[in-house]
Amino acid sequence: MxxxxxxxxxxxxxxxxxxxxxxxxxxxxxxxxxxxxxxxxxxxxxxxxxxxxxxxxxxxxxxxxxxxxxxxxxxxxxxxxxxxxxxxxxxHMNKVLDVNAEDMDVVVQPGITREELNQELRHTGLFFPVDPGANASLGGMASTRCSGTTAVRYGTMRENVIALEVVLADGRIIRTGTRARKSASGYDLTGMFVGAEGTLGLITELTVRLKGQPEAVSAATCAFPDMGAAIDTVIQTIQMGVPMARIEFIDAASAGMVNAYSGTALPDAPHLLIEFHGSDTVVAEQAETFGELARENGALSFEWSTKPEDRKRLWAARHNAAYAIFAAFPGKRGLSTDVCVPISNLAQAIAETQADIDASPLPGPLVGHVGDGNFHALLVFDPEVPAELDEAMRLSSRMADRALELGGTVTGEHGIGMGKLGYMQAEHGEAWDVMGQLKTAMDPQNIMNPGKLVRSN
Structure with a gap:
């Protein structure tokens, strides 16, 4: 062979x-x-x-x-x-190659994880801001164009990758982009490889933007009587221009599971988890403005802290939400799916998704990066019962169809892989065929991660 x-x-x-x-x-x-x-x-x-x-x-x-x-x-x-x-x-390709502190960028190999990178940067006063929760590698993060909890302020990988080195399907090595802050020179090849999921080439080096460590950081938790009130608060906060660093949503079911797993004491209600970055004065003003909006929308509680240990505990609990859910359902598996819609349609998308899950025999706790309209469902099923996986797939499909109907996308950050191939035609139409033509032109043998993202051949 x-x-x-x-x-x-x-x-x-x-x-x-x-x-x-x-x-x-x-x-x-x-x-x-x-x-x-x-x-x-x-x-x-x-x-x-x-x-x-x-x-x-x-x-x-x-x-x-x-x-x-x-x-x-x-x-x-x-x-x-x-x-x-x-x-x-x-x-083995997990090195920091060049820190350009004055220009606030860094050149790295693809195998370094975001936590390893930020450890390397800790003495510079700078940090890499994209935080998907998992300690993912930067090459994988770029390939899936991921984002995470901080995207509402700092953007996704699309905004934070400025240049790449890539090995193409024939073995050629190319460089895309430069360290300049902008360019009007040629096609945006960097943007094409970010999100290509390894179907066009292998990323072997990345140049990414860095941000300055904020002078002050505060984190808050805010419970609401229902999801609608929480989402209304998010929309109003964004419309007022309050520059949140993170604003996360967890539903009541998730809050209870997080408490059991992480030892937190969140009220049994939908929550927003918020973080503000800036000077001491600015952070205090932002927290006060948000607190006023939350109270106007019927918030049940609002607690905030500037202590690093409190913030670390809060975000560790959020990032461990999936583990908390699995701990509540031992022996089960989960279909983790995400969609993203315009902020104005977020409340409708979440409410209708919740109604679908409530009518289903499967549990499906909801969490989300609601500051940019992105939310997730972890649909829990028994792997020994095929009908339960079928039901999870049905619920996921309903979420995807609804997101498209509301002007959104079938995935805000998880990517397509092979799990969401079936929605690409509906979302992109003939543009999906163009993606396939690019793939064929750059990888005529179809050896680069075949069976993912584009129509199979």
Whole structure:
């Protein structure tokens, strides 16, 4: 077989950084999603861009699929080897290459995680702001165009990646973009690879924007009698121009599960979790303005703190919400899905989604980055009962259809992978065909992460 020939050559090239061990294949066939384990034929561990180029050239010569692997936290099966081939694990390419403090940017390898990067930056007074919750790798974050809790103020990966180095499907190495703050020079190739999910090439280096550490930070929790009141508060806060750093929503069910898992004491009600960045005076003013809006909308409680330990505990509880939900349903699995709609339609989207879940036999706690109209449902099902997965898929489909009807998108940050391929035609129409034409032009053998994002061929 052609793939076997590729594997022999890769083994000769990489020696102990090539493996077909059962444990590694199992790990690289697993995802955070509901898909069955789908292991690759082998896993490789490059140390630099030239090695990645050599790996891809060998694979191209033998029609061997190539799938990039970061931290393995994707939620739509992005990194699964659905057509076999090799998994390119970037764990050894995890270095900070150049910190440009005066220009507030940094050059990194793709395997570094956001937490590792911010540890490296702690002495500079700067930080990388995109926070998806999971300690994902920057290469994976760029490939899925992810965002997270801080996007409402600092933007998504789309706004924070300014240049890339990429290995193409034929092994060529290209650079996209520069460190200049703007350019009118040619196609935006950086933007094309950010969000391409590894279907056009492998990212081997990123230049990303940094932000200054704020002088003061305060965090608040605010309980509401119902979801509508919480979302109205979000909309009014945004319309008033209050620059929140984070504004997260969790429903009453999630609040109870978070309490049980993280030892918090949130009232059994829908909540907004908020964070403000700035000077001491500005932060206090922002918290006061938000508190007034919350009270006008019937808030049941409003508590805020500037203590770092309180903030850390609050956001750890939020980021652990998925684990809290699974802890409440031992032995179950979850279909984690997200949609994003215009802020003006957010209340309707959440209310109708909640009504669907209430009418379903499945639990489906809701959380969301509501400051930018993005929310998630974790639809819990028994993996031993196929009808329950079917029901979870039905609920997810209802969310996606509703998001499109309301002028939104079927995913705000999880990406498409193979889990949401079925919605691409409805969202993009003929533009999806254009994506496929770009894929064919850049990867005519269809070896780069096949079966994801674009129409299969």
């Amino acid at each position: 052609a793939i076997e020939q590729a594997l022999e050559e890769l083994a000769d090239l990489l020696e102990d950084r090539f493996t077909r061990s059962e444990a590694e294949l199992e790990q690289h066939g697993h995802s955070e999603a509901y898909f069955a384990n789908t292991p690759p034929d082998a896993v490789v561990f490059p140390r630099n861009t030239n090695e990645v180029s050599q790996i891809v050239k060998i694979c191209a010569a033998h029609d061997c699929p190539v799938i990039g692997w970061g931290a393995g936290t994707s939620l739509e099966g992005h990194a699964l080897a659905v057509r076999g081939g090799i998994s390119v694990d970037f764990r």
